[in-house]
Amino acid sequence: MRDDIASIFEQVLNRPVEITDDTDIVEDLGMDSLGVMNFVMAIEDFYDISIPLDRITQVQTVGDLIRAVEELRKGA
């Protein structure tokens, strides 16, 4: 899943990125709020899920994101 997420990051940011579970999406990848929104929507398309707004605000690192996506896919 991390590889898929990395490639989605690369599509949105239009540059290569290296990520680990600890990568901070805003701090380390330099994303602004618009970038985060576009990225979240690309993730939602890819996994065919909707990530509710309160869940998005809890996501800070790539690891948080992977956990959120896994939980939402299980719940679906």
Next chain:
Amino acid sequence: MTILAKHAAYKTAYDTVRNMGIEPLSVRFDDVLSPTEGVLAGKRTILLGTNNYLGLTFDPACIEKAVEATKSQGTGTTGSRIANGSYDGHLRLEQDLAKFYGRQHAMVFTTGYQANLGVLSTLVGRGDHLMLDADSHASIYDGSRLGMAEVIRFRHNNPDDLYKRLRRLEGVPGDRLIVVEGIYSMLGDTAPLKEIAHVKRETGAYLLVDEAHSLGVLGETGRGLAEQAGVEADVDFIVGTFSKSLGSVGGFCVSDNPDFDVMRIVSRPYMFTASLPPGVIASTIEALHQMQIRPELRANLMRNARRLHDGLTALGFETGPEANPIVAAVMPNQEIAVAFWKMLLDSGVYLNLAVPPATPTNNPLLRSSVSAAHTIQQIDTALEAFEHVGRQLGMLSADKRRAGAAS
């Protein structure tokens, strides 16, 4: 370091603008002469950013009603309607709004912001699903946080994305409420309401339209985008404001929902705030009346809107997709945007400088709002200022003539 140090990033951004010698947040009008003219630093200035769509702020009938009501009933109600009761005017305004929209019920709030807070937080709660357009106004986002519903954003003006997200909720319990705006406040684009109404019918969701910028602006009789798109029957709730086309302050919601009035005893932003003062209610009632008996206001407004929108486009500026009373020129970066805004102000044209994250993209905007009260001369003066400043800042190629612009 103080308790407010957590907002340092915003302060830094604002200081950057201030260091350019400009204080966009501290524009102070020495005087306001008319709906379209004010005095700034001793200089007469065209007001092109005040959402005064029908120019009713100085309407003699509205002023007279406000004065009369203030003299006879006082300056304020000093309390909420649930604690202190209603004045005649509150009920009369609600009746007039319901009648205007052809709906069973209407409820008046103290501001448009509170109308969204009060309605959204009451319509959906824990276990429900609130579907927001990603470019929604701050009051919609804030209202969504006041309730406990799950909030899902869909791509701006994208009914397919909305449908996809509602489909993902199939089999999940809870009500679904779709929220869109008649005219979006930054670029002046309208929602594809026919298609959204279709999605609503397909999925059994409720639909709320915020007509803050479209009341008195769109539709045969000024009822907004729902009327213009011919889908009023599909719209379960309309929210709006008095602070734009009606020239005062306050918000409202209208609906045919049979349980509507329960909101009066559960909607906290309605219950725990002072009701609107008699003078405001009286001028609003009159403005709603003027709006209905003077359809020429809407015609003038749209004529001015088209002239500014088409004029800016012809000059080579990137503007919103539709000629509506909100006309925004997209700026390449913050430095040019701030300089442009200041130079327009210096040449006697006031409009709004909008910077991210308030804008839908990473580009700053120079946002104008046109009024029915603007003269063609004022619109042309603004266009000339745009052309002049655009040239000075190197945004327009020198040989670009105003072909196709207002002639």
